[in-house]
Amino acid sequence: MSELINNRQQRIEIMKHLIRQLHSGASEEQIKHQLETLLDEADYSDVFLMEVQLVQEGLSAQQIQELCDTHTRVLKKHLDLSETPETVPGHPVHTFVQENRELTRTTAQIRLLMHKVESLHAETDVTETMRTIQGLLNHLMDVDKHYRRKEYLLFPFFEKNNLPGPPMVMWGKHDEIRNLLKETIVGLQQVETMTASEAKAYNLFTVSPAVQAIEEMVYKEKKILFPTALNLLTEQDWYEIYLQSDEYGYCLYAPEFEWMPDGGVHKEIKHPFPAGGRIQMPTGSFTLEELIATFRILPFDLTFVDKDDTVRYFTPGKERIFDRSRAILGRKVQYCHPPKSVHIVNQIVRDFKTGKQDCARFWINLRGRLIYICYYAVRSEQGEYLGTLEVTQDLTEVRALQGERRLLTYDQE
Numbered sequence: 001m002s003e004l005i006n007n008r009q010q011r012i013e014i015m016k017h018l019i020r021q022l023h024s025g026a027s028e029e030q031i032k033h034q035l036e037t038l039l040d041e042a043d044y045s046d047v048f049l050m051e052v053q054l055v056q057e058g059l060s061a062q063q064i065q066e067l068c069d070t071h072t073r074v075l076k077k078h079l080d081l082s083e084t085p086e087t088v089p090g091h092p093v094h095t096f097v098q099e100n101r102e103l104t105r106t107t108a109q110i111r112l113l114m115h116k117v118e119s120l121h122a123e124t125d126v127t128e129t130m131r132t133i134q135g136l137l138n139h140l141m142d143v144d145k146h147y148r149r150k151e152y153l154l155f156p157f158f159e160k161n162n163l164p165g166p167p168m169v170m171w172g173k174h175d176e177i178r179n180l181l182k183e184t185i186v187g188l189q190q191v192e193t194m195t196a197s198e199a200k201a202y203n204l205f206t207v208s209p210a211v212q213a214i215e216e217m218v219y220k221e222k223k224i225l226f227p228t229a230l231n232l233l234t235e236q237d238w239y240e241i242y243l244q245s246d247e248y249g250y251c252l253y254a255p256e257f258e259w260m261p262d263g264g265v266h267k268e269i270k271h272p273f274p275a276g277g278r279i280q281m282p283t284g285s286f287t288l289e290e291l292i293a294t295f296r297i298l299p300f301d302l303t304f305v306d307k308d309d310t311v312r313y314f315t316p317g318k319e320r321i322f323d324r325s326r327a328i329l330g331r332k333v334q335y336c337h338p339p340k341s342v343h344i345v346n347q348i349v350r351d352f353k354t355g356k357q358d359c360a361r362f363w364i365n366l367r368g369r370l371i372y373i374c375y376y377a378v379r380s381e382q383g384e385y386l387g388t389l390e391v392t393q394d395l396t397e398v399r400a401l402q403g404e405r406r407l408l409t410y411d412q413e
Helices: 008-023 027-038 044-054 061-066 068-074 092-118 127-138 143-160 165-189 196-232 233-247 288-296 339-354
Strands: 257-258 266-268 279-281 285-286 302-306 313-314 359-366 369-379 386-392
Touching: 008 266, 044 165, 068 302, 092 127, 092 143, 092 233, 127 165, 127 196, 127 339, 143 165, 143 196, 143 233, 165 196, 165 339, 285 288, 339 369, 339 386
Parallel strands: none
Antiparallel strands: 257 266, 279 285, 302 313, 302 386, 359 369, 369 386
């Protein structure tokens, strides 16, 4: 029969009929067998159009969302044949793909740790291992930036082309994943100690579903969304997405190249400066180039977190004390710290917001160096909380100073 089913719409009609059966309660294995028997050919675009037509015919996005993972599994044999076409560095799809690689690398680390817990005696204390898993889950919260770029930059182009259904379904899955991650992290924050027996149950019923949901979304993007989008959007459309992407930030990966739609030419990112413009401040002015260069040579590191707890800026020093990359921009500050210190971060931010405190100071010994860390509440002239500034400085050499230096002497590099 498969030889006769060579018309695309016929294939889609068969898929729709079988998926409707699936939604009506038919066995997943039975539907999978029928699909494989009836169809030799089906690709990502067939699956995408099938969802479009199901929505147009009255099946709600919510109904499709409820069994989205199931019908993806049923259609997996056909989807496995699809791949996202190669794109050049800097292209929005290239960035999405690199982010997905980092996400799956992180979920793989979590799975290894869960497997380690599974092999331990029931009464073994695995609190530290679960704290490590919590830290990796914190990294996965970065996926919110990946999803917001899809939702606010990519999906509108599907709507402009009268294809809103599948993005609506995918957006719903995004929200499910966000909630799963938040609930999983909160559950671990409330645990003081955990045995292997308790951890196994928590991993099975809470951690594993969150990890699996992220991995399944990566698969859907690779096999359905990105190939469809590359066929649908023009180079100018992608350029509009590219120009706005920095506003939403990046997920565990920051693009190192700028991209132009003229044949995919790319080069290392160079931030343009306004021609002749000066940034006027109460005590003087800078050009943007002067301001960036000044921040670059400061003998300490600055990181600014806005009033919504989102990391917005860090100074690009040559030798930062704590590593930073552009992937941190747009991330909630709570997810930038080890799980064991998150409660301290939350207390500082809470005390700053309520006006209870304006400064918090710490000093630590790090690899033989004395590191001084200060957090300052940033407020408007009216006292409104605007954010928090973290200032980190290596005081080792300053602490060792003795006597005086009154004559000009240049320090040797």
